[in-house]
Amino acid sequence: MTGREIAAVGHADLSPRTLALVESAFQERLERLERLERHVGPGPVTVRCGAGAPLAFGRAASTSGRRLIVVVLTRNGVPAMPPRRDRMAAGELLNLADQARLLPYEPNHRDSCVGADERMIAAGGLLLAAWDGSPSNGLDATAHLVAYARARGIPVEIVWPAGAERGAGEAVPAPSVALPAGGTAEPPGARSS
Numbered sequence: 001m002t003g004r005e006i007a008a009v010g011h012a013d014l015s016p017r018t019l020a021l022v023e024s025a026f027q028e029r030l031e032r033l034e035r036l037e038r039h040v041g042p043g044p045v046t047v048r049c050g051a052g053a054p055l056a057f058g059r060a061a062s063t064s065g066r067r068l069i070v071v072v073l074t075r076n077g078v079p080a081m082p083p084r085r086d087r088m089a090a091g092e093l094l095n096l097a098d099q100a101r102l103l104p105y106e107p108n109h110r111d112s113c114v115g116a117d118e119r120m121i122a123a124g125g126l127l128l129a130a131w132d133g134s135p136s137n138g139l140d141a142t143a144h145l146v147a148y149a150r151a152r153g154i155p156v157e158i159v160w161p162a163g164a165e166r167g168a169g170e171a172v173p174a175p176s177v178a179l180p181a182g183g184t185a186e187p188p189g190a191r192s193s
Helices: 016-036 053-064 084-096 110-122 142-151
Strands: 006-010 045-048 068-075 099-104 126-130 156-158
Touching (some): 016 053, 045 053, 053 126, 142 156
Parallel strands (some): 045 068, 126 156
16 A cells, blocks of 8 residues: 655746755655655655656656656647657656656647646645746646645645746756757657758
């Protein structure tokens, strides 16, 4: 028997420094939760494939030895190509994952994307959110997802360390990936044309 599933959401546009701060703060939360779950064992962490908070949460879950479930959004039953800014993070998350969970959505429809996140949250017993307290807007639905969980009685813990800041939407590459001078990396086995 294991503890409750933890869904993790948050801002995608974290500055590189904040990505490390959130990862460290999340690691501390997981250690605290593990002490509370010692009778049942640690529950898995579920994140949606993407940059920013999902990547920080995925790294921390993997480091802590928890099962990591990565939600891969699909279109017409086929995994959807993540936006360019999320591809390196998605690759790292899938390499860290113990399980991939396919979830259908319409990538060009914001409500469909938010609905996919809501389904992920509803399947969990706890929501951890990297949230700076800002309202939802056309690009970021973190505030809505926190309210959604609270309205359904799902416990919510906010992770926003002192000194954390949001970036200007730049991609935060995985530290294990060295980018060539051109600034792009091809997947292993890919051929340049």
